[in-house]
Amino acid sequence: MGFRYEFGAGDDAFETVNPANPSENVGRYGIMSPDALGRVIEQANAAQAEWAKVPGLERSQRLNAFIDAVEARADELATAGTLEQGKLFRESKGETMKSCAEGRFSVGEAARMGAMAIASGRAGFSNQILRRPRGVIFCISPWNFPISTPMRKICPALAFGNAVIMKPSQFTPAANFLLAQIAEEFFPKNLIQVAMVFGRTASDVVASGDVHGVSFTGSVPTGKLVYAAAAQNLIPVQLELGGKNGAILNDSDDLENAITQIMGAAFMTSGQRCTAISRVIVHKDLAAKAKDIFVAKADAMKLGSGMEESTDIGPLCNLPHWNDVCDVTKKAIAEGAKPLAGGEPLGDPSDGYFYKPTILSDVEHDSIAGQQEIFGPVLSVLEYDTFDQAMEMLNGTEFGLTSSLFSNRNDLIQRFLAESQNGMIHVNHGTVPDNNMPFGGIKNSGVGAYSVGPTAVNFYTSEHSAYISW
Structure with missing residues (x-):
């Protein structure tokens, strides 16, 4: 079949396929040369200088109109996301709508800019804390959320007066290009651009290019490389990295619910989410019944x-990742984890990158299944006697x-809120x-200001202390 999405020119190109049917070509994207990328950066700086002069209220109005246009083309964006990423269309549609809802919060932030008055320490002075746009933000997105991840970077960046250069994954670029097309109607030319480049070129930009911040979402190893490159350029970073997220199931009036x-938190997007629950830590008294329910739901x-x-x-996103999930899960089983459901791929990858929903029992805390981010439809069950162990x-x-945490005990809930070493903490619901x-993590799950919410201003603006003598 022919390509649905074609962007860019040149003999070298990234080509994408439908993960549910790898023989189906979906997109072709010309690779940008380093010289072309240099011109993109120059254009972004010029566009940002123009955009920064636009009053905050007008920026918010134009951003709101852009979000309206994205919502109007939600089905088109969701189709592109599903054809390249593989997730359910209804998930891609939900991803689009949620990204717009998050963006609406940025609309209001554009009028505030995080500025505040603060008490003076001297007579005859008034003090202010001012914030200004950073400049050009280089945004690196992964393949698992091809719509919401770029939107989560675009909306606050533009609200606060910045320009954006998006570097999408080579597996799911279509939505990035469609978003940039939509933006052309509402913003100065070149304010939002897409750069299809190799990772090495992107690293060089972060390390020495005329950019003023880098927002990266992806794996821990790559995040460390981005962090090191940014240090060479002394620019701020916003890193959203991996997770081995756990749900403690201590007691529940409605175990089925x-x-x-x-299960929804574990298997949405086929488990390919940084926020996916990949470990359920179950009290031993509930374990047998819980495992029966988990297995029945997975098998269905x-x-x-x-x-x-x-x-x-749906399928896993791409063949290299399918191989990784197969290999890591196989090693986990060889190490002693027992597959109560799944534990193997569905058929040959030439027929689609499918992996069966998997429930692993007899998982030890220090094992592969207990420690490593598998990033697939694999849920490990660990058991405990005391809440200290959990x-x-x-x-x-x-x-x-x-x-x-799922529990009706207030003492355990309060302890969980105080002691859970995670950036986001949920009680009696999924993730x-x-x-x-604010959306983000601590430890190896993130560095810098969180995205979304009121604290995003800390990354997308610079801070200035102002003293006025009168």
Whole structure:
């Protein structure tokens, strides 16, 4: 089949395929040369200087109009996301709408800019804390959320007066280009640009280019490289990295509902989410019943194309990642984890990058299944006797992104809120964040100001102390 999406020119190109049917070509994207990228950066700086002069209220109005246009083309964006990423169309549509709802919060922030008056220490003075746009923000996005991740960077960046250069994953670029097309109607030319470049070129830009901040979402190893490159250029970073997120299941009046929420958090996007629950830490008294429910729900899930309404779980995004999930899960099983459901791929990858929804039992805390981010439809079940043990297991990984506790005991809830070593903490529900709340992690799950919500201003603006003598 022919390509649906073609952007850029040149003999070298990234080409994408449908993960549910790898013989189907979806997109072709010309690779930008370093010289061309240099021109993009120059254009972005010029556009940003123009945009920064636009009053905040007008910026908010134009950003709101852009978000309206994105919502109007939600089906088109969702189709592009599903065809290249593989997730269910309804998930891609939900991703688009949620990204717009998050962006609406930035609309209001454009009028405030985080500025504040503060008491003076001297007579005859008034003091202010001012904020200014950073400049050009280089945004690096992964393949798992091709719509919401760029939107999560675009909206606050533009609200605060910055320009954006987006470097998408080579597996899912279509939505980035469509968003840039939509933006052309509302913003100065070249304020939002897409740069299809190799990772080495992107690293050089972060290390020495005329950019003023880098926002990266992706893996921990790559995040460390981005952090090191940014240090060479002395520019701020916003890193959203991986997770090995745990849900403690201590007690519940409605075990079925609790497990339904955990399953949704574990298997949405085929488990390819930084916020996916990949460990459920179950009290031993609930373990047998809980495992029966987990297995029944996993076995009932239908695998298939994300474009089919009857599908419950789509394919993994790409062949290298499919191989990784197969290899790591196989090692976890060889190490002693017991597959109660799944534990293997569905068919040959030439027919689609499908992996069966997997429930692993007999998982030890220090094992591969207990520590390593598999980033697939694999849920590990760990058991505990005391809540001390549960908290030790919850916090005993390199990650600190999100966590959840299911319990009706106030003493345990308060302890969980005080001791969970995660940037986002949930009680008696899955790990879905609100549209106005900060999103990010601690430990190896993140560095810098969180995205979304009121604290995003700390990354997208610079801070200035102003003293006025009168």
